[in-house]
Structure formats: C-alpha cells, structure tokens
Amino acid sequence: MTELSEAEVARSLVARILNGEAAAETEMVQRYNRGLVFMLNHRARNHALAEDLAQETWRIVIEKVRGGDLKDPSKLAAFIVQTGKNQLLMIYRGSHHKKTTTEVDTAQSLDPASQPQLIIERYNTALIVRKLVDEMKTPRDRELILRFYIKEEEKQQICQDLGLNELHFNRVLFRARQRFKQLWNEYVEAGADP
Amino acid sequence: MKTARLEEEQLIERYILRQMTEEEASEFEAFYLSNQECLDQLELAQRLFQGLEMIAEAPDVVPEPKVTQISSHKSWWQRQVPAWSLAASLLLAILPSGYLYHTLSQQSFPDSHISVINLPLSELRGAEQAITVKRDDKQVILSAYIDTDITTMDFPLYGFQLSKGDAQEPVWQLEDLQLTNDGMLYIDLGKNYLQAGRYQFNLFGLEGGERQVLLKSGLLDVSR
Numbered sequence: 165m166t167e168l169s170e171a172e173v174a175r176s177l178v179a180r181i182l183n184g185e186a187a188a189e190t191e192m193v194q195r196y197n198r199g200l201v202f203m204l205n206h207r208a209r210n211h212a213l214a215e216d217l218a219q220e221t222w223r224i225v226i227e228k229v230r231g232g233d234l235k236d237p238s239k240l241a242a243f244i245v246q247t248g249k250n251q252l253l254m255i256y257r258g259s260h261h262k263k264t265t266t267e268v269d270t271a272q273s274l275d276p277a278s279q280p281q282l283i284i285e286r287y288n289t290a291l292i293v294r295k296l297v298d299e300m301k302t303p304r305d306r307e308l309i310l311r312f313y314i315k316e317e318e319k320q321q322i323c324q325d326l327g328l329n330e331l332h333f334n335r336v337l338f339r340a341r342q343r344f345k346q347l348w349n350e351y352v353e354a355g356a357d358p
Numbered sequence: 359m360k361t362a363r364l365e366e367e368q369l370i371e372r373y374i375l376r377q378m379t380e381e382e383a384s385e386f387e388a389f390y391l392s393n394q395e396c397l398d399q400l401e402l403a404q405r406l407f408q409g410l411e412m413i414a415e416a417p418d419v420v421p422e423p424k425v426t427q428i429s430s431h432k433s434w435w436q437r438q439v440p441a442w443s444l445a446a447s448l449l450l451a452i453l454p455s456g457y458l459y460h461t462l463s464q465q466s467f468p469d470s471h472i473s474v475i476n477l478p479l480s481e482l483r484g485a486e487q488a489i490t491v492k493r494d495d496k497q498v499i500l501s502a503y504i505d506t507d508i509t510t511m512d513f514p515l516y517g518f519q520l521s522k523g524d525a526q527e528p529v530w531q532l533e534d535l536q537l538t539n540d541g542m543l544y545i546d547l548g549k550n551y552l553q554a555g556r557y558q559f560n561l562f563g564l565e566g567g568e569r570q571v572l573l574k575s576g577l578l579d580v581s582r
Binding site: 195202206239244245246249287297316319334340341345 | 368371373374375377384387388389390391392393394397399400401402403404405406407408409410411412413414
C-alpha cells in the first residue's frame with residue numbers, strides 16, 4: 165500500500181476535523197506534537213516552557229481548523245509551526261495571555277534546565293560524548309567534530325584544512341551520530357550510569 | 359525533502375547549530391514536524407551538541423570538592439561513592455551557569471533521584487526549626503544562594519561541616535567549595551548515606567590562612 169504524502173494526510177485530517185470528527189483532532193495532536201515541542205524547545209531553550217506553549221498552540225490550532233480558518237489544509241504543519249512561533253513571540257514580548265504572571269515567575273519559567281533530573285541527564289550526556297570522542301581512532305576525526313560543532317567552523321574550511329573531501333566529512337559526522345546513538349541507547353537501556 | 363538531502367546539506371546540524379535563516383528554519387520545521395525519523399536524528403544531534411559543548415567547557419575531569427575525614431571511627435562517608443553521587447558532585451563544575459537552578463525550598467522531584475534542600479541565609483542562625491531530611495533512595499543536595507553583593511558574604515572559598523550531638527569536632531566536612539556563576543553553593547550529601555539523627559550544620563566562608571567566618575548554622579534532622 166502506498167504511503168500517503170504529508171499533504172494528503174494533512175488535507176484528510178483537516179477535512180475530518182471540519183466534519184466534526186473528534187478523533188481526527190487527537191490524531192493531529194499525536195502526529196505533530198513531538199515535533200512541535202522539539203521546535204519550541206529548540207527556540208526557547210526551555211523544555212517546560214515548550215510543553216506549556218505547545219498546549220496553548222494546540223488550543224489555537226484546533227479552534228482555527230474547526231473554524232475553517234486554515235486556507236490551505238495541505239500546509240497544516242507549516243500552520244502549526246507558525247502558530248507555535250507566534251506563542252513564543254508573545255512570551256518574549258510579554259503579551260502572553262497569562263497576564264497575572266509575575267516577573268519572577270516569568271524569569272523562572274524561562275530559566276533553562278530548571279529540573280535536577282535534566283541536569284543529571286546532561287551531565288551523563290557529557291560523559292557519553294566524552295567516551296565517544298575518546299573512542300575516535302584518528303585525531304583528525306576528533307578535530308573535525310569539535311571544529312564543526314563547537315567552533316562552528318564552515319564545512320569547506322574544515323575539509324580544506326584537514327585535506328578531506330565532503331563525502332568523508334559527511335561520513336565522519338554520520339558515524340559519530342550513529343555511535344553516539346548506540347552509546348546513548350546502551351545508557352538508556354541499562355538505566356544506569358554511563 | 360529527501361533523507362539524502364539531510365545528510366548532504368547537513369540540515370540537521372545546521373538547524374541545531376542555528377545556522378539557518380529564519381525562512382530555512384521554518385521550512386525545515388514544517389518538514390520535520392511529522393517526520394519521526396528526522397526527529398530522532400534531530401534529538402540525537404541536539405544531545406550530541408549539548409554534550410560536546412559541555413566537554414568543551416570542561417575538557418578535563420573536574421576534581422571533587424575535598425572531603426576531610428575528621429572523626430576517627432569508620433563512618434558512612436567512607437563508603438564508596440557511586441557514579442550517580444559523583445555525577446551530582448561534579449555537575450556544578452562541569453555545567454554552564456545557564457543550566458544551574460535555583461531552589462526556593464525543599465524539592466523532591468518525581469522520577470528524580472535527587473532531593474534538593476535550600477538553606478536560606480536570611481538569618482545567621484536558622485536552628486529554630488530543624489531542616490528535615492527523609493532517608494530514602496534519593497540523593498540529597500543542599501543548596502544555598504550566597505549574595506556576594508553583601509561584602510560579608512563574599513569569600514573566595516566556602517566550607518560546610520556537619521557535627522553530631524554535642525561533639526565539638528565535625529563528623530564530615532567539605533572545603534574549598536566555590537560559587538557557581540549564579541552565586542549558588544551545592545553540597546552533595548550523597549544517597550542514603552546519612553545515619554538517622556540530628557546534626558548541626560555550619561556553612562562558613564574561607565579566607566586565606568584557613569580563617570573561617572560562620573555564615574549559617576542550623577539543625578538537620580535525618581529521619582528514617
């Protein structure tokens with residue numbers, strides 16, 4: 165069976181919501197929420213705030229879709245992204261609906277990584293990354309990773325300095341991500357310290 | 359958007375590193391919103407990036423705060439420290455200041471192995487009501503905010519002691535503690551290591567020549 169394209173799925177979901185099908189709203193949230201929270205977290209650098217804004221985003225999106233305000237249903241994902249970004253903008257402009265929020269509350273809600281378990285998780289992430297970097301066989305690969313991710317140097321410049329072609333560069337990044345994935349999964353599955 | 363394009367153009371890395379224009383980022387966000395595979399890669403890359411940032415900021419292993427044995431008998435603190443405990447001890451030094459948190463009172467988070475207890479420094483002696491620590495499987499961390507705008511609170515180093523009963527000598531102490539960039543001190547009491555009982559704690563500032571200035575004292579009740 166051919167998999168439906170994103171545009172087809174979006175059109176179908178919108179049509180069903182317009183038809184009053186509550187299950188379609190649930191499907192929509194299930195389909196896009198993970199991405200929405202990731203996007204908001206990436207932009208806000210605060211997971212708790214991202215979760216909070218995602219809730220508000222869904223309230224607005226559902227209301228608008230039900231009201232037929234979405235002109236091009238195939239662009240549902242873009243519409244959700246834009247609505248989420250608007251919520252974030254309102255936070256930064258201080259005009260979010262939670263007018264009763266005090267300055268202290270706002271500062272706390274914008275404080276990144278305010279939960280100890282998140283701090284521990286990040287610490288463990290650092291240990292795993294340290295292991296990953298230490299495992300890299302060649303100093304050149306280590307240099308590539310650090311220059312690209314940390315110093316944020318251009319790919320072309322790094323390739324030129326290290327005498328690599330782009331294909332090799334891509335492979336090193338890909339391998340690093342895959343190995344990191346493996347180490348991370350081992351850590352999660354073990355439920356223990358890295 | 360094809361998977362090959364993700365790799366060729368390093369879209370994931372460029373997004374995580376915030377190297378995209380706003381227009382590019384929005385287009386990419388609309389793409390990954392429902393793409394679980396891409397989200398997997400993004401989450402992985404973000405975690406990798408965070409880890410690299412952290413080891414770049416703290417490239418070497420950071421030593422633990424110095425723990426001094428004072429009492430002669432074998433005590434709970436002589437037990438081997440598990441990696442979890444070590445992690446909490448070190449995270450203050452390894453983490454950027456933005457990751458640090460403020461505690462307003464005792465906080466025990468669900469699904470967390472950590473219980474954070476705040477020591478308010480608003481008054482010198484806080485012994486009217488003892489701080490209660492329940493012994494369970496959680497790791498206990500004391501936190502204190504040091505207002506360095508108050509010159510009498512500003513020291514290059516800080517120390518912490520626990521004494522039991524009427525004993526003059528502390529049974530446990532930490533020295534050479536430094537403030538985080540946010541003016542916080544964190545004291546890791548480990549996980550389930552404190553014997554039940556009542557302790558007196560002293561938090562003090564350290565100047566050159568070992569001079570100690572008491573900043574806070576109080577009682578800590580450890581219950582089963």
